Amino acid sequence: MSYLLLFASAFLAATVLPFYSEAVLVSMMMGGHHHGLLWLSATLGNTLGAGVNWWLGRYLLHFQDRRWFPVSKQQLEKSQYYFKLYGVWSLLFSWMPVGGDALTLVAGIMRVNFWLFFILVLIGKGVRYYVVMLLAQATLTGSL
Template sequence: MPAFFMMEFEIGYLGLLITSFLAATFLPITSEVFLVSMLVLGYDPWITLFYATLGNASGGWFNFVIGRLGNPDWLKRLKVPKDKIVRWKDKVQRYGHWLGLLSWLPFIGDIMAVALGFFRAPWFSSFSFILIGKFLRYLVIVSLFILGWL
């Protein structure tokens, strides 16, 4: 087993929390693998659900705050096409904080959380929907494991 995986299990729930946080950022990390691995090793399913959700939601909230701190000039410097900016602004204005429910999706979920912050979606409802979306995703994974389908 690679050393990185061993480190994950040596630091247990804290490792899952950190991995889940990092997975919610733009880093190419998948927290589901670590979550299921910990379940296979006998870690408590409900505690793993708690730490995975807390870590991943915190990462989503971090992305939201980064977006909120964002400056439109940065988008120009990064050469983000104006049509993409307009599309995301339209999505945030149309769907608002509901986009937070989809923030668990790979890569695009990170962009959704940043866009919610950047285009000034209400923070409390955005944070709440990010938390709910992340929780439901991990609840499905833990439930499938408990049922023996994973």
């Protein structure tokens, strides 16, 4: 059940909702949970949450003419320009706290193949959680 809690917190952290899963991850590490399962839960949850952003981006443009649409035409064009400039490989940086969620949303808008998107985001987020866990472990054991 606790792994499901971590999965859910990582999932929410990857969406446009302001949420952070690292605190849950580190507290579970301190609680003696299996590190491999923690990494897997956090990585999959965060990657699937990014998939929600991709899906939203894919269908978001249907509403761009509405008054409530959250992004101006200029912001949208700028985001698309930078995504084209740096390409699909930029999805490896979807783990970044600032801009990572927007990157996954733009990938949907740009109609990046979902499986390519999924693999690149999975790699980026997997490496991120691995580094977070290494740093947390080093800090907890005093070897940093």
